[in-house]
Amino acid sequence: MNDSSTGGYLAPAVDAPPDEDDALDDLVHDLIVGVTALPSDLVRPRWQPVVAKQPEPSANWCAFGIAEQRPDASPAIQHDGADEGGDTYIRHEEFSVACTFYGPAAKGYAQRLADGLAIPQNREALGANDMAFISVSEIRAAPDLVNQQWIRRYDMTVTLRRKIVRAYAVLNIMSAELSTTTDAAQPVSQTSTVTQ
Secondary structure, eight states: OGGGGGGGGOSSSSSSSSHHHHEEEEEEEEOOHHHHOOOOOGGGEESSSOOOOOOOSSSSSEEEEEEEEEESOOEEEEOOTTTTOOEEEEEEEEEEEEEEEEEHHHHHHHHHHHHHSSHHHHHHHHHHTEEEEEEEEEEOOOEETTEEEEEEEEEEEEEEEEEEEEOOOOOOOOEEEEEOOOSSSSSSSEEEEOOO
C-alpha cells in the first residue's frame, strides 16, 4: 500500500465498498425479489458469462441490469488529522437499473416493483447499504415474438442513489520547508521551516 509520503498515484487505503459488479447485482437482485415476491431463481442479471436457458412462456420472471451510473458534480474530501492522518472521499451517484418482466403476469410484477419501492420498510434495506430509491420510469409494453408466439414483456427503469466512501492514506504534514520572494523593486527572499 502506498501513502502520500511516497509521491505519485494513491490507491484506496482499504479495498472495501462500494459494492460493484456481482456484489452490486446481488443487492439489486435481493431488492427485486423482496419487493415483487418472485422466486429468487427467476430474477436474473441480464448479462451473464454463461447465458441460462430462458424460462418457459408460462413463467413469470425478471431480467435486470445496471445500465448507467452517474456521479454527482464533485466529491467531498475530508482530512482526519488523528494518528498519522488520512483522507475520506465521499461521493454520491445515481444508477439506473433496467428491469424487464416476462410472463403472463409480467405487468403486474412490474407494477408491484414500482409500487413496492414507495413503502418505507422496503426502502430500509436500501438505507442499510447507503442506498436510496429515487424514481421509477413508466412501464412500457415490449412484447417479443418467439416461435410464432407473443411473449408478454414489460420494461421499466428504477433509479437508485448511493453514497460511496473511500479512504486514502494522505498523511499529516509533519514539517515543510518553504521559500517566499516579495514582489518589490528589490525582491527579498526568505526560507522558513515549519514543524508540527
